[in-house]
Amino acid sequence: MTTLSRVGHTLQRTAxxxxxTVLGVVxxxxxxxxxxxxxxxxxIAAESGSATAETMxxxxxxxxxxxxxxxxxxxYLNNLAHFHLGTSPRHNxxxxxxxxxxxxxxxxxxxxxxxxALAVGVxxxxxxxxxxxxxxxxxxxxxxxxxxxxxxxxxxLMAIVLFxxxxxxxxTGGNLTxxxxxxxxxxxKDAARHLVLPALAMAGFFVAIFSRLTRAAMLxxxxxxxxxxxxxxxxxxxxxxxxxxxxxxxxPVTTVAGMHFGTLLGxxxxxxSVFSWPGLGRLALESVLARDYSVLLGILLLSSLxxxxxxxxxxxxxxxxxxxxQVR
Amino acid sequence: MTTFANTPxxxxxxxxxxxxxxxxxxxxxxxxxxxxxAAFWAYARNPAAVTGIVIxxxxxxxxxxxxxxxxxxPLDMATRPLLAPLQSAEFxxxxxxxxxxVAAGIVHGARVSLAVGLxxxxxxxxxxxxxxxxxxxxxxxxxxxxxxxxxxxxxxxTFLLVIVIVAIGQPSVKVIVLAxxxxxxxxxxxxxxxxxxxxxxxxxxxxxxxxxxxDLRIIFQEILPNALPPVIVTASVLVATAIxxxxxxxxxxxxxxxxxxxxxxxxxxxxxxxxxxxxxAIPGAAIVFTVLSLNLVGDGLNDAFNPRLRGLR
Numbered sequence: 001m002t003t004l005s006r007v008g009h010t011l012q013r014t015a016x017x018x019x020x021t022v023l024g025v026v027x028x029x030x031x032x033x034x035x036x037x038x039x040x041x042x043x044i045a046a047e048s049g050s051a052t053a054e055t056m057x058x059x060x061x062x063x064x065x066x067x068x069x070x071x072x073x074x075x076y077l078n079n080l081a082h083f084h085l086g087t088s089p090r091h092n093x094x095x096x097x098x099x100x101x102x103x104x105x106x107x108x109x110x111x112x113x114x115x116x117a118l119a120v121g122v123x124x125x126x127x128x129x130x131x132x133x134x135x136x137x138x139x140x141x142x143x144x145x146x147x148x149x150x151x152x153x154x155x156x157l158m159a160i161v162l163f164x165x166x167x168x169x170x171x172t173g174g175n176l177t178x179x180x181x182x183x184x185x186x187x188x189k190d191a192a193r194h195l196v197l198p199a200l201a202m203a204g205f206f207v208a209i210f211s212r213l214t215r216a217a218m219l220x221x222x223x224x225x226x227x228x229x230x231x232x233x234x235x236x237x238x239x240x241x242x243x244x245x246x247x248x249x250x251x252p253v254t255t256v257a258g259m260h261f262g263t264l265l266g267x268x269x270x271x272x273s274v275f276s277w278p279g280l281g282r283l284a285l286e287s288v289l290a291r292d293y294s295v296l297l298g299i300l301l302l303s304s305l306x307x308x309x310x311x312x313x314x315x316x317x318x319x320x321x322x323x324x325x326q327v328r
Numbered sequence: 329m330t331t332f333a334n335t336p337x338x339x340x341x342x343x344x345x346x347x348x349x350x351x352x353x354x355x356x357x358x359x360x361x362x363x364x365x366a367a368f369w370a371y372a373r374n375p376a377a378v379t380g381i382v383i384x385x386x387x388x389x390x391x392x393x394x395x396x397x398x399x400x401x402p403l404d405m406a407t408r409p410l411l412a413p414l415q416s417a418e419f420x421x422x423x424x425x426x427x428x429x430v431a432a433g434i435v436h437g438a439r440v441s442l443a444v445g446l447x448x449x450x451x452x453x454x455x456x457x458x459x460x461x462x463x464x465x466x467x468x469x470x471x472x473x474x475x476x477x478x479x480x481x482x483x484x485x486t487f488l489l490v491i492v493i494v495a496i497g498q499p500s501v502k503v504i505v506l507a508x509x510x511x512x513x514x515x516x517x518x519x520x521x522x523x524x525x526x527x528x529x530x531x532x533x534x535x536x537x538x539x540x541x542x543d544l545r546i547i548f549q550e551i552l553p554n555a556l557p558p559v560i561v562t563a564s565v566l567v568a569t570a571i572x573x574x575x576x577x578x579x580x581x582x583x584x585x586x587x588x589x590x591x592x593x594x595x596x597x598x599x600x601x602x603x604x605x606x607x608x609a610i611p612g613a614a615i616v617f618t619v620l621s622l623n624l625v626g627d628g629l630n631d632a633f634n635p636r637l638r639g640l641r
Contacts, residue, residue, distance in 0.1 A: 024480040035496045145627075149619035151572050153579055154594060154612035161605045266487025270576045274598075284488060285580060288495045296492065304483045 003320060010319040014312045025304040026080065029297055030073050042291070076297075085298040090290045095298040099280065103302070106272070106279035110264055112199040117206030118257065124207065125214020126246060132219060140211065148208035153270040156201030160274075163197060170197055173276040198275040202267050206260065213256055217249035224248075251322060258314030262307045367557075370632040377628020383621035391438040398432035402588045413606050424593070424607050425600055434614050437590040441571045441618060444505055448570035451509025453563050456516025461547050461555075463517070464524025474517070482514040490573055494582050501584045504577060508570045519562055523555035557633040564626035568619045575615050590615050 041059040045051035051059075060066040067075070079085065085095035124144065128137045147155075164172040171194050221227065222245050230240045269281030276282075280299055287295040371377050390397070407429065413422040422430050463474035481489075489511040490504075497503035527533060528551070536550045577583050578591030590611040597607030 020476060021479055021483055024476065025483055028480060029484070029492075032492055032496065145620060145623060146616065149568065149623055150616050151575055151579075151591075151612065153576060154608070154615065157594065157598060157601060157608050158612065161601060161608070165602050165605070262483065262485035263487075266485040269487055269491070270580060273580055284491070288491055288582075291495070300484065300488060300492070303485050303488060307483050307485065 007316055007319045010315050011312070014315050018308045018312065021308060022305065026077065026301055027073070029300045030076060034069060034072075080301075085294065085301075088287075088292055088295045090287070090292040090295070095294050098283065098295055099298050099302060102278060102280045102283045105277065106265075106268055106281060109195065109198055109202065109272070109277060109279060110268060112195055113202035114206065114257065114264060116199055117203040117210055118253070120203070121207045121210025122214050122246070122250070122253065124211035125249075126218065126241065128211065128215040129218035129222070129245075130241065132215075137215075144208040144211045146208075147204045148212075150204055151270075152201045152205055152267045153274050155204045156197060156271055156274045159197050159200055170194075172197075173274075174278075198271050198277055201271045201274065202264065205267070206257075206264070209256060209260065210253055213253050214246075214249055217252045218245050221245045221248045247321075251318060254314050254317055258311045261310035262303070265303045265306065367632040371628050374628045374631060376624050377632070380621045380624025380628060383617060384625060387438050387618050387621065388442060390435050391442050394435045394439050398429065398435055400429075400432065402432040402436040403428065412604070413610070422604075422606065424596060425604075430593075430607065430610060433588045433593050434590070434611060436588050437593060437611065437614065438618070440501065440584075440587050440589045441574060441615070444501060444508070444574045445567040445571040445622075447505045448508035448512070448574075449563050449566040451505060452513040452566055452570075453516050453559065455509065455513035457520050457552070457559070459513065460517040460520025461524050461552065464521035465528060465543065465547050465551065467525075467528075471521075475521075478514045478517050478521075481511070484511075486511045487573060487576065490577065491582060494577065499577075499582050499584055501587060504574060504584065508573050512566060512569060512573075515562055515566070516559060519558055520555055523558065524551055527551045527554055557629075561626055561630045561633060564622055564629060568622035568626070571615065571619055571622070 041056050045056055045059070057066070083096070085099070087093065088095050088098055091098055124140050128140050128144075131137050160172050163170045174194060218241075227240060227244055230244050235244075265281075268279060269284055271277070272279045272281035273285060280303070284296060284299045286292075287299070407423050413420065413430070415422065420431055424430060424433075459474050459478065463471045463478075490507045493507035493510060494503055497507070524547075533546060533550055536546050541550070574583070574589065575591030575594070578589040579595040581592075581595060583589050583592050593611040594608050597604070597611070600607055
């Protein structure tokens with residue numbers, strides 16, 4: 001089977017498997033959110049300071065909150081099929097626009113953090129596996145265990161204390177210097193400076209996971225026959241590590257990276273609130289506190305979709321990387 | 329049972345069950361002979377694991393004795409605000425912006441963190457065992473359905489789900505425990521299902537079936553005890569994760585407002601990050617130490633239960 005057809009088959013299979021999960025997520029979240037005490041009309045009434053029973057009824061009719069449960073679910077599914085995620089009563093703006101406006105900055109943060117974690121984690125894991133049992137391995141193992149036990153938001157706060165308050169190197173929050181009116185290269189540099197600390201805070205936990213995983217996978221792979229063959233034919237240790245051991249060890253690492261995509265999204269909620277990062281996580285937190293159903297539902301749906309897509313990408317990557325992985 | 333106790337057949341069955349039960353699955357292909365209490369000694373010889381259990385016992389001791397060491401409400405004002413640490417013998421860790429004793433907060437916070445961690449992990453383990461054992465034991469359509477359900481809960485980001493459930497209930501310790509438990513059972517369910525699938529066809533289960541034991545009895549008395557070691561390892565990690573989730577929840581202001589929690593102390597200390605960063609650092613360090621000890625215990629248990637790894641470290 002060629003690589004292309006293998007990847008094609010994998011795509012077909014994973015896409016087909018994702019359908020019931022997506023539907024399940026929609027229905028689950030919808031019913032979950034129906035249980036919330038108080039609806040968006042209550043919140044609007046409370047914020048405006050006064051509301052008559054007629055105004056409340058009018059608000060509920062306007063947003064379709066007074067329809068029977070099943071009708072609301074069907075209406076929601078119908079809207080979904082037309083890519084309408086509803087309108088946020090709080091912001092009086094389509095949910096898709098709201099989410100779309102925040103999605104970019106969250107994805108930027110997540111991809112940066114994941115990339116950082118993968119690079120550092122695989123590097124540390126390779127060092128640990130190469131000097132297994134020696135002081136490098138022990139020191140890095142302790143470091144990994146410490147990072148594994150540290151809450152990301154606290155890591156971020158401590159990084160602010162060190163790099164922003166004490167050293168004054170990096171900004172404490174936001175994603176751009178407000179009102180600076182920067183363009184071109186200066187803008188990119190400014191954005192990068194704002195990105196470092198939140199990405200660091202999110203990456204810490206994953207550096208620990210990836211380094212431990214890389215270490216374990218490399219130790220396992222290094223006992224395989226093909227590594228002995230590579231040694232026997234006289235390849236240099238560096239070439240064996242990079243081309244034979246590490247490449248095979250990357251398969252479990254990418255699997256776990258896909259599995260933890262949801263954890264990364266969850267971590268984004270807290271880290272974004274530490275760094276006042278204008279992303280999806282903060283939007284989610286704001287909409288929970290404002291009881292803004294449709295926005296929250298949209299974010300839940302979207303983040304679940306992101307998790308599914310991330311796992312599909314990992315499957316495709318595996319099908320491409322390793323011909324032994326067969327289409328089931 | 330007593331009437332057949334001495335027939336050769338029942339003795340034979342007891343032999344099969346006894347011999348298969350004494351060997352946990354992980355030992356099945358092990359070249360190391362299984363000794364009595366081998367797991368215990370493997371654990372006791374592992375310095376990292378012993379360190380973990382010592383830290384954990386200290387934290388647990390503080391949590392239990394919180395009311396004796398600091399009998400006053402940790403949320404009450406005790407001294408002048410923003411007293412720096414190591415300035416006063418009475419308030420070794422200083423005070424926060426409202427003059428509350430930080431040391432008392434840490435000790436009482438240990439109570440909340442450990443209680444939430446342990447109870448949330450218990451909830452996840454119970455749900456996970458129920459779903460995993462039913463799916464793994466019965467297979468077929470039930471299995472398909474439960475696997476789908478597990479996947480569903482694994483797809484939704486855990487922290488987001490916890491936030492939603494806490495928003496539905498109120499931010500009380502009970503609701504937080506339930507929320508964390510409800511959001512983190514899939515790991516256990518997958519583990520238990522895999523164990524049940526591999527043990528379902530083993531000889532001692534066959535023997536139990538031929539004796540006419542009910543499904544319920546086979547699940548809980550025959551298979552489950554053999555499937556437990558990996559569940560215990562994962563449960564210790566779940567406690568750690570639950571403590572981290574609770575602290576994050578309290579940090580963003582969705583914790584129980586009536587109890588002092590390490591996460592809420594960080595959230596309040598954050599306001600003084602520029603002037604009094606220790607208010608943020610101290611409760612965070614408490615979280616790191618506690619979670620670290622649980623992870624060390626988990627790693628130690630994993631190595632102790634898995635004899636193939638015993639010689640490697």
